[in-house]
Amino acid sequence: MLGISKMAAGVEPSATLAAAARARQLKAEGKDVLDFSVGEPDFPTPPFICDAGKQAIDQGKTRYTPASGTIELRKTIAAWYQAEYGLAVTPEQVIVSGGAKQSIHNTLAALVGPGDEVIIPTPYWVSYGDLVKMTGATPVLVHTTLDAGFRMTTHQLEAAITPRTKLLLLNSPSNPTGAVYPRSTLEAFAEVVIKHNIGVISDEIYEKLVYGDAKATCFATLAPGLPERTITISGVSKTYAMTGWRIGWAIGPKHVVAAMGNIQSQETSNPSSISQEAARIALTGDQTFLGPMIKEFEARRDLVCAGLNKIPGIRCFVPDGAFYAFFDVTGTFGKTVAGGPFHTDTDFCKAALDHALVCLVQGSAFGAPGHARLSFAASRAQLEEGLRRLSHWLAG
Numbered sequence: 001m002l003g004i005s006k007m008a009a010g011v012e013p014s015a016t017l018a019a020a021a022r023a024r025q026l027k028a029e030g031k032d033v034l035d036f037s038v039g040e041p042d043f044p045t046p047p048f049i050c051d052a053g054k055q056a057i058d059q060g061k062t063r064y065t066p067a068s069g070t071i072e073l074r075k076t077i078a079a080w081y082q083a084e085y086g087l088a089v090t091p092e093q094v095i096v097s098g099g100a101k102q103s104i105h106n107t108l109a110a111l112v113g114p115g116d117e118v119i120i121p122t123p124y125w126v127s128y129g130d131l132v133k134m135t136g137a138t139p140v141l142v143h144t145t146l147d148a149g150f151r152m153t154t155h156q157l158e159a160a161i162t163p164r165t166k167l168l169l170l171n172s173p174s175n176p177t178g179a180v181y182p183r184s185t186l187e188a189f190a191e192v193v194i195k196h197n198i199g200v201i202s203d204e205i206y207e208k209l210v211y212g213d214a215k216a217t218c219f220a221t222l223a224p225g226l227p228e229r230t231i232t233i234s235g236v237s238k239t240y241a242m243t244g245w246r247i248g249w250a251i252g253p254k255h256v257v258a259a260m261g262n263i264q265s266q267e268t269s270n271p272s273s274i275s276q277e278a279a280r281i282a283l284t285g286d287q288t289f290l291g292p293m294i295k296e297f298e299a300r301r302d303l304v305c306a307g308l309n310k311i312p313g314i315r316c317f318v319p320d321g322a323f324y325a326f327f328d329v330t331g332t333f334g335k336t337v338a339g340g341p342f343h344t345d346t347d348f349c350k351a352a353l354d355h356a357l358v359c360l361v362q363g364s365a366f367g368a369p370g371h372a373r374l375s376f377a378a379s380r381a382q383l384e385e386g387l388r389r390l391s392h393w394l395a396g
C-alpha cells in the first residue's frame with residue numbers, strides 16, 4: 001500500500017463538510033433532516049452577477065488569465081478598498097485566488113514554516129489549524145469564552161507571543177461565533193503586533209454581514225505601520241452568495257503578494273476566468289440587494305438566539321455578524337433524553353441529528369468543546385421547526 005505523507009496524514013477532513021455529508025446520507029435514507037451545518041448564504045447569486053458570468057463565456061473570456069488574477073479585477077479590488085476604507089492599495093498588492101481559503105493557504109505558505117508559531121484565538125474557523133499545520137508551523141491557541149464575548153483580550157494576546165511568533169490570525173466578524181471586535185480593541189492589538197514585530201492575517205470575509213450598530217473594521221487601516229505587516233483576506237463567497245464561484249483575495253505587501261503569486265502559479269495557475277469576471281461585476285454593480293439580505297439575516301439571528309436561549313440547558317451567544325449561532329450545551333449534559341445522557345458536544349450533536357433530525361456542528365471542531373454551531377442561513381420556517389425539534393427533544 002502506498003504510504004501517505006506525514007503532512008497529509010496530519011490533515012483532518014473539514015468537520016463542517018463531514019456534518020453536511022452525514023445529513024445528506026440520512027436524507028437519502030428518507031429522513032426529514034434539517035441541515036444547519038452549512039456555511040453559505042441560502043440566497044441565490046444575484047441575477048446581474050450570473051449574467052456577467054454568462055457574458056464572460058459568450059465573449060470568450062474562457063482562457064488562462066495571469067496567475068494572480070486579471071488586471072481588471074485586481075484594479076477593481078484595489079479601488080474597492082480605497083473607496084470602502086480609505087486604504088491605499090495598488091493592483092500589485094492584490095492576489096485573487098480560488099476562494100478566500102486558498103488565499104489564506106497561500107499567505108501561510110508564503111510566510112511560515114517549521115519552527116514558526118501562529119496565534120489563533122478560539123473558537124476559530126475549522127480550517128485555520130489544519131492550514132497552519134500543513135506548512136509545518138505550529139498553531140498557538142488562545143481560548144476565549146462566551147462570557148468574554150468570544151473576544152481575546154490584549155493581555156491574552158501579549159501573553160501568547162514568544163520569540164517564535166510570526167503571525168496573528170484574526171477573524172472579525174467571526175465564524176463560528178459571529179463576534180465582532182470593536183475598533184478600540186483592534187487598535188490595542190495593532191500596538192501589540194507593532195511592538196513585537198509580528199504579522200497579521202485579518203480574515204474579513206464576513207465584513208458586510210453585520211447587525212445593529214456593529215461595524216466591521218479593516219484592520220490594516222488602524223495604524224501607519226500595519227499595511228506593511230497585514231494580509232487582509234476577503235472575497236465574494238458570503239457577501240454576494242457566490243460560494244460555488246470560488247473567488248477570494250488577499251491584500252498585502254508587494255513582496256508577499258509576489259511570493260504568493262509564485263506559489264499559486266505552480267499550484268493552480270489562475271482562478272476561474274469566468275468567475276473573475278462575475279466577481280468584478282459583483283463589486284462594481286448595484287449593491288441594493290445587500291440591504292434586504294442583511295435585514296433578513298438579522299431577523300433570523302433574533303429568532304434563533306431567542307429560541308435557543310429559551311431551551312433549558314442551552315446558553316446562546318448573540319452574534320453581531322456572520323450567520324451562525326454559537327451556543328453552550330454543557331447544561332444539557334447528563335440529562336435523560338433520547339440518545340443521552342451525553343457528556344460531550346460531539347455526542348450532543350450526534351444525538352441531535354439522530355433524535356431531533358437537526359444537523360449542527362460540534363464546538364470541538366472550532367476548538368471550543370461544550371458548544372455547538374447552528375447556521376441560520378436557512379428559511380425562517382426551517383429555523384422555527386429546528387428550534388421546535390430541539391426544544392421537544394431536550395424536554396425529554
Ligand SMILES: Cc1ncc(COP(=O)(O)O)c(C=O)c1O
Pocket residue numbers: 039098099100101102125171174175203205235236237243246247248
Ligand atoms: C472565516 C472564513 N474564512 C474563509 C472562508 C472561505 O471562504 P471561500 O469560500 O471564499 O473560500 C470561510 C468559509 O466558510 C470562512 O468562514
